[in-house]
Each structure stands twice: as C-alpha cells, then as structure tokens.
Amino acid sequence: MARIEIYTKFTCPYCFRAKSLLSGKGVEFEETEISMGGEPRAEMIRRAGGRMTVPQIFIDGDHIGGSDELAALDRAGKLDPLLGL
16 A cells, blocks of 8 residues: 655644545545644645645645546546555
8 A cells, every 4th residue: 555645734624635535445544733833844845846835735746636637647546546445
C-alpha cells in the first residue's frame, strides 16, 4: 500500500473533503496539522514547490496537489492505482 501524507489545517473544508475521500477508500494516511505554522508549515511549502494552501497531498513522496487534484485523479480512475488498490 502507498504511503500517503497530507498537510492540513483544523478548520479547512478542503482538508476534510480530501481526508474523507481517502478514508472512504479505506486507506491510512499520515496527517500533519500546520495551523500553528512553524517548521511543519515551512516543510510543506518546500515540498509542495512553494504552494501555501492546504491540503497538500503526497503519495509515495510524489506531490499530488490539493483536494481538487485528488478528486480529479479519482474521477479519472487514476487514484486507486496510485494508492495500491
């Protein structure tokens, strides 16, 4: 199974949507909460090529993007193979 990492903020509806999609597929993910900023936020920005919005999602270390990109992969039938399903 793929390693899934997601950077989130507590009150972000897009984060909730992305986590719900992943949970609905029965996959586990590592969540890093960045509401307080600091090093976790700086790490996310660096890894995401300067993007500062949440969520930022990585599958097996590859940057997928945010909630919209995750949903688009799912609609195109490309998400399940990335997740190892």
